[in-house]
Amino acid sequence: MSSASSKFTAWVETLPKWHGLLQLSPDRPYMHAEEDYDSQYGVTAMEPADGEGLCRLLATHGVDTTGPALEIGCGTGYLTFGLARNYPGPDFLVTDPSQAFLRLTQRHVGNDAYTARRHFAVLNADDLGQLPSEMFSVIAMRSTLHHILNVEAFIAASARTLRPGGALVMGAEPCEYGYVLMGALGQTIAPVLAAAGVELEAAWKKQLGNFVDTIRFYCRRDIDKTTAEDKHLFNPHELGELGAAHGLQLKFFPNATFGDFAPPFQAEFVSFSIFFLNYLKYCMLFDAEFLKHISRHLKPQLKYIDDCYRSHVGPAITGVFLLKKTADAAS
Numbered sequence: 457m458s459s460a461s462s463k464f465t466a467w468v469e470t471l472p473k474w475h476g477l478l479q480l481s482p483d484r485p486y487m488h489a490e491e492d493y494d495s496q497y498g499v500t501a502m503e504p505a506d507g508e509g510l511c512r513l514l515a516t517h518g519v520d521t522t523g524p525a526l527e528i529g530c531g532t533g534y535l536t537f538g539l540a541r542n543y544p545g546p547d548f549l550v551t552d553p554s555q556a557f558l559r560l561t562q563r564h565v566g567n568d569a570y571t572a573r574r575h576f577a578v579l580n581a582d583d584l585g586q587l588p589s590e591m592f593s594v595i596a597m598r599s600t601l602h603h604i605l606n607v608e609a610f611i612a613a614s615a616r617t618l619r620p621g622g623a624l625v626m627g628a629e630p631c632e633y634g635y636v637l638m639g640a641l642g643q644t645i646a647p648v649l650a651a652a653g654v655e656l657e658a659a660w661k662k663q664l665g666n667f668v669d670t671i672r673f674y675c676r677r678d679i680d681k682t683t684a685e686d687k688h689l690f691n692p693h694e695l696g697e698l699g700a701a702h703g704l705q706l707k708f709f710p711n712a713t714f715g716d717f718a719p720p721f722q723a724e725f726v727s728f729s730i731f732f733l734n735y736l737k738y739c740m741l742f743d744a745e746f747l748k749h750i751s752r753h754l755k756p757q758l759k760y761i762d763d764c765y766r767s768h769v770g771p772a773i774t775g776v777f778l779l780k781k782t783a784d785a786a787s
């Protein structure tokens with residue numbers, strides 16, 4: 457057993473157990489029913505592409521994977537499934553603040569033969585500072601950073617618990633400029649549909665108001681977001697500066713998903729208009745009739761944005777953030 461693995465094993469043995477899970481934080485249920493999560497996002501089966509793509513990305517960028525990996529906010533196991541099958545290091549600690557999510561992930565990941573030993577722990581990222589320094593080679597997350605209240609403290613704690621040469625890698629995080637563009641477009645939906653003679657149903661008006669208010673809430677930084685589930689939008693240059701302040705060097709892949717880095721190496725992001733309509737459908741739960749009117753009558757506006765980005769990637773709405781700890785960075 458390597459020294460990184462022995463250090464991890466010795467630490468895990470000291471942790472309290474709670475209903476068969478390691479316990480690093482108190483259980484905190486998700487704000488929406490955990491068992492409905494996959495059906496809301498149209499996930500019908502677990503696929504290995506995201507976890508495999510993440511591991512390939514680490515290899516391409518020379519990230520050390522000889523120590524344990526930590527996943528934060530596993531949800532139902534969308535990323536966990538492929539990571540458990542591809543992570544080349546000795547141990548994989550899968551975590552979430554919600555024990556209900558951890559049970560779903562345990563069920564979805566199954567009992568195949570894996571590359572790394574798996575462990576499951578209740579962990580709130582706000583408690584990351586209590587993890588031993590230089591313990592993990594990789595901290596992986598998908599669609600989780602924007603749920604964490606104090607992002608600066610989280611980046612600092614991640615840098616501390618990473619081994620030199622390791623990396624914090626985050627995918628499916630919302631980027632500020634792309635989201636604000638979606639919100640601004642949302643503001644035009646009511647007048648555009650009215651001009652086209654489409655009468656807005658009361659439920660549609662409510663959904664629209666919720667959409668534009670939600671994006672403004674995410675963007676604002678002068679509100680207490682303690683009790684909200686989704687909280688923030690990010691600017692790559694700000695995360696780059698924050699990382700650098702803690703010895704982490706950022707590589708940002710605009711609009712990429714982890715799955716893009718796995719065969720057949722095809723970008724999942726097609727265009728702003730498709731992302732926008734899917735966001736309204738899956739995240740804002742707009743119904744099919746309302747979406748049909750929006751895609752028909754906002755076509756000129758959506759086409760204008762798609763045309764601007766015919767030959768280069770943008771606007772950045774989401775993406776993958778790889779923050780690598782330089783080999784000589786002190787913890």
Ligand SMILES: C[S@@+](CC[C@H](N)C(=O)[O-])C[C@H]1O[C@@H](n2cnc3c(N)ncnc32)[C@H](O)[C@@H]1O
Pocket residue numbers: 486528529530531532533534535552553554557579580581582597598599600603604605
């Ligand atoms: C949008 S879901 C993403 C789930 C999964 N990673 C995926 O890609 O489908 C956000 C996840 O972050 C977790 N989460 C929320 N707040 C958290 C926190 N403070 N620390 C760690 N995880 C958190 C939630 O319980 C949930 O599993």
